[in-house]
Amino acid sequence: MPENAGLPEDAPIAAVTRGALLESVHRGRLAVCDPDGNVLEAVGDPEAYIYARSSAKPFQALPLVLSGAADAFGLTDRELAVACASHNAEEPHLAAVRSILNKAGLTEDDLQSGAHLPLYEPEADSLIRSGEEPRPIHSNCSGKHAGMLAVCVHEGYETATYRDPGHPLQRRIIGLIAEVCGLREDEVLVAGDNCGVPAFALPLRRFATGLARIVTGDALPDELGGAALRIRGAMREHPFMVAGTGRLDTELMYSTELLVKGGAEAVLAVGSQEGWGLALKISDGSERAVRPAALAALGGRGFEVPDAVFSVRGLHGEAVGEIRPWSEARGRAG
Amino acid sequence: MPENAGLPEDAPIAAVTRGALLESVHRGRLAVCDPDGNVLEAVGDPEAYIYARSSAKPFQALPLVLSGAADAFGLTDRELAVACASHNAEEPHLAAVRSILNKAGLTEDDLQSGAHLPLYEPEADSLIRSGEEPRPIHSNCSGKHAGMLAVCVHEGYETATYRDPGHPLQRRIIGLIAEVCGLREDEVLVAGDNCGVPAFALPLRRFATGLARIVTGDALPDELGGAALRIRGAMREHPFMVAGTGRLDTELMYSTELLVKGGAEAVLAVGSQEGWGLALKISDGSERAVRPAALAALGGRGFEVPDAVFSVRGLHGEAVGEIRPWSEARGRAG
Numbered sequence: 102m103p104e105n106a107g108l109p110e111d112a113p114i115a116a117v118t119r120g121a122l123l124e125s126v127h128r129g130r131l132a133v134c135d136p137d138g139n140v141l142e143a144v145g146d147p148e149a150y151i152y153a154r155s156s157a158k159p160f161q162a163l164p165l166v167l168s169g170a171a172d173a174f175g176l177t178d179r180e181l182a183v184a185c186a187s188h189n190a191e192e193p194h195l196a197a198v199r200s201i202l203n204k205a206g207l208t209e210d211d212l213q214s215g216a217h218l219p220l221y222e223p224e225a226d227s228l229i230r231s232g233e234e235p236r237p238i239h240s241n242c243s244g245k246h247a248g249m250l251a252v253c254v255h256e257g258y259e260t261a262t263y264r265d266p267g268h269p270l271q272r273r274i275i276g277l278i279a280e281v282c283g284l285r286e287d288e289v290l291v292a293g294d295n296c297g298v299p300a301f302a303l304p305l306r307r308f309a310t311g312l313a314r315i316v317t318g319d320a321l322p323d324e325l326g327g328a329a330l331r332i333r334g335a336m337r338e339h340p341f342m343v344a345g346t347g348r349l350d351t352e353l354m355y356s357t358e359l360l361v362k363g364g365a366e367a368v369l370a371v372g373s374q375e376g377w378g379l380a381l382k383i384s385d386g387s388e389r390a391v392r393p394a395a396l397a398a399l400g401g402r403g404f405e406v407p408d409a410v411f412s413v414r415g416l417h418g419e420a421v422g423e424i425r426p427w428s429e430a431r432g433r434a435g
Numbered sequence: 436m437p438e439n440a441g442l443p444e445d446a447p448i449a450a451v452t453r454g455a456l457l458e459s460v461h462r463g464r465l466a467v468c469d470p471d472g473n474v475l476e477a478v479g480d481p482e483a484y485i486y487a488r489s490s491a492k493p494f495q496a497l498p499l500v501l502s503g504a505a506d507a508f509g510l511t512d513r514e515l516a517v518a519c520a521s522h523n524a525e526e527p528h529l530a531a532v533r534s535i536l537n538k539a540g541l542t543e544d545d546l547q548s549g550a551h552l553p554l555y556e557p558e559a560d561s562l563i564r565s566g567e568e569p570r571p572i573h574s575n576c577s578g579k580h581a582g583m584l585a586v587c588v589h590e591g592y593e594t595a596t597y598r599d600p601g602h603p604l605q606r607r608i609i610g611l612i613a614e615v616c617g618l619r620e621d622e623v624l625v626a627g628d629n630c631g632v633p634a635f636a637l638p639l640r641r642f643a644t645g646l647a648r649i650v651t652g653d654a655l656p657d658e659l660g661g662a663a664l665r666i667r668g669a670m671r672e673h674p675f676m677v678a679g680t681g682r683l684d685t686e687l688m689y690s691t692e693l694l695v696k697g698g699a700e701a702v703l704a705v706g707s708q709e710g711w712g713l714a715l716k717i718s719d720g721s722e723r724a725v726r727p728a729a730l731a732a733l734g735g736r737g738f739e740v741p742d743a744v745f746s747v748r749g750l751h752g753e754a755v756g757e758i759r760p761w762s763e764a765r766g767r768a769g
Binding site: 107108113117119120121122123124125126127128150152213214215216217226229230232240290291292293294295296297300302366367383384385386387390415416417419421422 | 442454455457462486574624626627629717720721751753
């Protein structure tokens, strides 16, 4: 086991109150870095590893541009954006995924993203009501998988085995993540993601640095920097395609100049064209803590963001408590 | 704000691993006490408050026995058990709730438990497919509310306002919780629970002590001790009625001599006829950590419990990681 497999130093980052008392607390780690890897701000240990999970999707989409597949198949920016998405499976998401597959001469049957109910509850309910089982295209990762398949077709890689960590596409992605984040390939640790492709673990600081580079194109070779800016541009042009209705990534990209991509187990990746990347991990993996923690951090960096304090509502609609950044909870308790 | 509104001392209690690394960690607090309030075992600060949430339901059901309502209406042990339940809204649960209401001369329309989809997913899916909206009877708390209403009818209390913290039934419940746990009434702090009745906060140690008393009847006045044993007996006779298919409370009560009642925000209350109560709170409120933490603690106390290590499965059915007690995660990392 690597030394960092133990408990990394973290700090309280969000509070759940009920009535006058703290009911639950979320700890986390956060690092803000410039493209040269300098730590501009940190909560907890910036050197300890995190699994980037779906926050790595913008990196995983780089071969789509670099291989020439995106141009060869005439992919639109909407389609590039959905290839970087953890989408809600709303109709525009499904249409974009189908279009990528179609342009690459493939069909839904080629997707190996695994199946789960749409993340967006009304779509999930509608699928349940229809009596249909969820299909791989409903998976929040289906755009990423469609993009991976398009690269395989373009490069003449085998499509049936594209999920294997040893497949040439996956090897290329691991190499690119290491390069963008300034690590040796063997410093990027690989495990299985829930959708069946590799998940990447790397030090929080290196991930934040990679985000600073993706969003600026700085400190990267020209071709790679260009591909990064194209991915950034597509996501920024189409925030809805990256997530969907009610989702933090989408809302923040509409309201700020930021690049935003969430990941499972409560990870958030943010990049600012001011020249920094921010990586956030809620230690316990609770999604509900991401929004208050992220809004507090971004507010602290001067962004106009919505109030970071959210009511917890009971079943009669009444406010029974709040979820808020730890900084404000402490102010309140004092 | 009370002094304990800050961050109580806790400790890592469950780990979520992926591949070779720790991905997420859950901290928690735990206290095991005898009926006299002695701490037999503790993780974190046993004096800091927790919200007992639905783990308080066996206490909230005491007036049903003490008032004579259970006898007057001829409530069965199944019905007493569902009055202590956070149930799955499976058919036997709904039938028992309807029966309590019927015996008290009331109907579903009198329930003010608020509505949410059945906790048991197949029942939730079936309700969605039927096109029906969830009703208050589907709320996991509907048995508690039906029991409260039965007391009101029996005692001549107003039924329309039974949820008010100032209602005579709620005042009586607060008094009983204080008495059983060995606190002054003003030391039991009250806020709103999600279903609209009072939620109770008290020191972890006092809650564990109250559980030791409920499960043994010890250190309580005769009448109160007798009511506690009747509640215990009903829950122990009908573990399915207390929760339902796949639920930890139900499974543990079938496989051990323990009294077990979970609560929202990752609380678990356990009582052993050996003469102790155990109260567990996962600090971040994550339900997924309750099972490994509880099984490890109960295994450590000599109970034959299932393996406390659970696979995390990806969408292709493959094991991508594990949820396990922190003690075992440390052994593994070491």
